[in-house]
Amino acid sequence: MENEIISILEENIKVKEELKNQTSIITKIAKEIINAYKRKKKVVLFGNGGSAADAQHIAAEFVGKFYKDRRSLPSLAFHTNTSVVTAIANDYGYDIIFERQVASFVEEGDIAIGISTSGNSPNVIKGLLKAKEKGAITIGFTGQKPNKIEEITDLCLKIPSTDTPRIQEGHITVGHIICYLVEEELFG
Secondary structure, three states, X not given: XXXXXXXXXXXXXXXXXXXXXXXXHHHHHHHHHHHHHHOOOOEEEEEOOHHHHHHHHHHHXXXXXXXXXXXXXXXXXXXXXXXXXXXXXXXXXXXXXXXXXXXXXXXXXXXXXXXXXXXXOHHHHHHHHHHHHOOOEEEEEEOOOOOHHXXXXXXXXXXXXXXXXXXXXXXXXXXXXXXHHHHHHHHO
16 A cells, blocks of 8 residues: 555656646736736636536635635636536536536636546536637646647646546646735735
C-alpha cells in the first residue's frame, strides 16, 4: 500500500510540475475573469461528477472568500439546483441541463467555464456553445487529449494528464490559483 501511495503522489507531483508550462493560459484566464468582474459581470461554471464538485468549489470561493475578507463576487455553479437540473433533464433531456440555464442566466461579457476531464461531455459542450452565442467569454478546463471543448472555447486549460483523478486535482489547483489572482487584483 505504501508503494501505491508514493506512486500516486509522484504522479500528482509530475502533473503539477508540467502545469508550470501553462502559466500563460492560466494568466489569460485570470485576466478575463478579473476584467469581467471589473465590468460588473458574473462567472458561471458547470460540469458533471467530480467536475461539478470543482465547479461548485470555485464558485464558492468567489461568492464567499478565498483569503481576503471582501465583497462577494457573483458566481454560480449550474448543477447545484437539483430541482432545475432534474426538471430540465426530465422534460428536455440531460444533454441540455446547462444550455437551458445558460440561456436563462448568462449575459454578454459574462464568463462561462465548462469543466470536463474528457473535454467531450455533450451537456458541457452545449452549455458553452450557448454561452458563446450569448456573447460570453468561454473557458474550458479539460485533460490533455484532443477534445471538442478546446475547439469551441475562447481559452482552454488542458491538464497534462489522461488520468481522471490527476486531471481533477489539476483543475482545482488551477482554480485556487485563479481565485488567488482575482482577489489580489481586485482587493489586494
